[in-house]
Amino acid sequence: DGGITQSPKYLFRKEGQNVTLSCEQNLNHDAMYWYRQDPGQGLRLIYYSQIVNDFQKGDIAEGYSVSREKKESFPLTVTSAQKNPTAFYLCASSFRRKGTQYFGPGTRLTVL
Amino acid sequence: GQQLNQSPQSMFIQEGEDVSMNCTSSSIFNTWLWYKQDPGEGPVLLIALYKAGELTSNGRLTAQFGITRKDSFLNISASIPSDVGIYFCAGPPLNRDDKIIFGKGTRLHILP
Numbered sequence: 434d435g436g437i438t439q440s441p442k443y444l445f446r447k448e449g450q451n452v453t454l455s456c457e458q459n460l461n462h463d464a465m466y467w468y469r470q471d472p473g474q475g476l477r478l479i480y481y482s483q484i485v486n487d488f489q490k491g492d493i494a495e496g497y498s499v500s501r502e503k504k505e506s507f508p509l510t511v512t513s514a515q516k517n518p519t520a521f522y523l524c525a526s527s528f529r530r531k532g533t534q535y536f537g538p539g540t541r542l543t544v545l
Numbered sequence: 546g547q548q549l550n551q552s553p554q555s556m557f558i559q560e561g562e563d564v565s566m567n568c569t570s571s572s573i574f575n576t577w578l579w580y581k582q583d584p585g586e587g588p589v590l591l592i593a594l595y596k597a598g599e600l601t602s603n604g605r606l607t608a609q610f611g612i613t614r615k616d617s618f619l620n621i622s623a624s625i626p627s628d629v630g631i632y633f634c635a636g637p638p639l640n641r642d643d644k645i646i647f648g649k650g651t652r653l654h655i656l657p
Contacts, residue, residue, distance in 0.1 A: 437587075439587075464643070466644070473652075474649070475633065475647050475648065475649040475650055476588075476633070476647045478644060481643070481644055483643055489643075491644070521585075523587050523588070525587075529643075530642040530643065531642075532576045532578065532593075532635075532636060532637040532642065532645050533576075533578060533590060533593055534578075534590075534635075534645060535590065536580075536587035536588045536589070537587050538586055538587050539585070539586065539587045541585070
């Protein structure tokens with residue numbers, strides 16, 4: 434069954450701790466993306482990667498880091514430098530240079 | 546940069562009514578995408594449009610790629626309770642095929 438998985442669905446962390454959100458896809462997509470969504474808001478691009486071992490900053494990259502060591506995986510680390518990390522995080526993937534992106538179910542991060 | 550403006554921001558309708566929403570841009574898009582997001586879930590692709598003037602249906606949903614290439618419309622006929630959610634338009638910016646931009650969404654509410 435092809436798709437994008439994000440885990441966990443809900444994540445709680447104490448302020449000042451780094452936390453890593455998982456995103457895996459088995460769609461053989463080249464490109465992967467991370468978005469942040471705040472209540473009642475649209476999607477804001479954090480980081481994206483078109484190929485393995487390469488990634489670019491999106492519109493709100495500060496306080497976040499990513500890696501792309503495998504085609505299937507694009508983990509996002511929310512660092513303690515992110516001032517307001519509580520949000521809903523969405524991962525997406527697509528074939529390279531094709532606009533249509535497919536989304537995972539999201540991870541809701543709450544920092545206490 | 547390019548932006549997508551969605552209207553209305555929210556809609557309150559009775560079950561059974563038809564719904565119409567639109568998305569406009571000050572610049573040309575070559576692809577229009579419509580997504581629906583259920584509460585607490587990731588967006589799901591509803592319809593993709595690739596050619597100016599194109600009219601595409603998916604069940605009770607119909608979307609059109611505007612002739613000017615600067616707008617797109619989504620219609621839902623005979624709304625049902627499961628149509629509740631946020632509808633996003635999206636597309637790759639002109640001369641950029643490595644990412645897409647999203648409108649802020651139209652939130653659909655169905656009154657009992």
